[in-house]
Amino acid sequence: MKNRLKVLRAERDWSQAELAERLEVSRQSVNAIETGKFDPSLPLAFKVARLFGLRIEEVFLEDSDQ
Amino acid sequence: MGCSTGNQAVRRFRYRCFASAALVIVFAFVAAASFRLLHPHGVVAYLVAILPALPILWALVAVGQYLREEVDEFQRALHVEYLLWGIGGTLGVTTVWGYLEDFVQVRRLDLVYIYPIFWLFVALAMPVVRRRYR
Numbered sequence: 001m002k003n004r005l006k007v008l009r010a011e012r013d014w015s016q017a018e019l020a021e022r023l024e025v026s027r028q029s030v031n032a033i034e035t036g037k038f039d040p041s042l043p044l045a046f047k048v049a050r051l052f053g054l055r056i057e058e059v060f061l062e063d064s065d066q
Numbered sequence: 067m068g069c070s071t072g073n074q075a076v077r078r079f080r081y082r083c084f085a086s087a088a089l090v091i092v093f094a095f096v097a098a099a100s101f102r103l104l105h106p107h108g109v110v111a112y113l114v115a116i117l118p119a120l121p122i123l124w125a126l127v128a129v130g131q132y133l134r135e136e137v138d139e140f141q142r143a144l145h146v147e148y149l150l151w152g153i154g155g156t157l158g159v160t161t162v163w164g165y166l167e168d169f170v171q172v173r174r175l176d177l178v179y180i181y182p183i184f185w186l187f188v189a190l191a192m193p194v195v196r197r198r199y200r
Contacts, residue, residue, distance in 0.1 A: 024138075025137075025138045025139075025140065026073075026138050026140065026141055028140065028199065029138055029139070029140035029141065031200075032140050033140070037198070037199050038140050038143065038199065040139065040140075041139055044139060
């Protein structure tokens with residue numbers, strides 16, 4: 001699953017570590033999600049979306065949306 | 067299991083593992099000394115014999131506790147993957163070894179080695195799995 005995490009993070013000038021701290025996960029988790037190697041659970045995806053003040057589908061994109 | 071995060075679940079898991087390892091050593095010594103000096107019989111002999119296995123069972127429970135307590139789902143997924151590698155590796159090695167014992171009479175594999183073999187495969191899996199997510 002693709003996502004806009006890197007762009008959204010860059011817009012706020014947050015490092016992966018800062019985002020990880022806000023999400024209460026490890027930096028490795030943020031990296032794995034950002035690079036599309038790990039799909040977060042629905043609760044974590046909602047948490048990410050809420051953190052950026054967006055809807056979940058504005059952060060995470062289905063592969064067919066590309 | 068090797069953990070890069072220093073959260074509470076990891077710290078608790080490490081404590082339980084170290085305590086379990088220490089108890090294995092102590093209980094193994096106690097069991098060996100008991101059989102050498104006291105020559106227990108019957109049910110007592112069985113109980114003393116399984117004494118060193120009890121902390122190992124506790125360590126397995128600790129793994130389950132860690133997976134339940136770990137709040138970082140990615141770390142949890144990584145650790146589940148390590149464990150699957152450990153299970154797969156152990157099943158593979160012991161199956162192959164079993165047939166070797168049957169047909170070419172290689173040295174008999176003592177069952178007490180299965181537990182360390184499992185953790186050996188878990189340890190080997192860690193860098194391999196982590197590299198995939200780098």
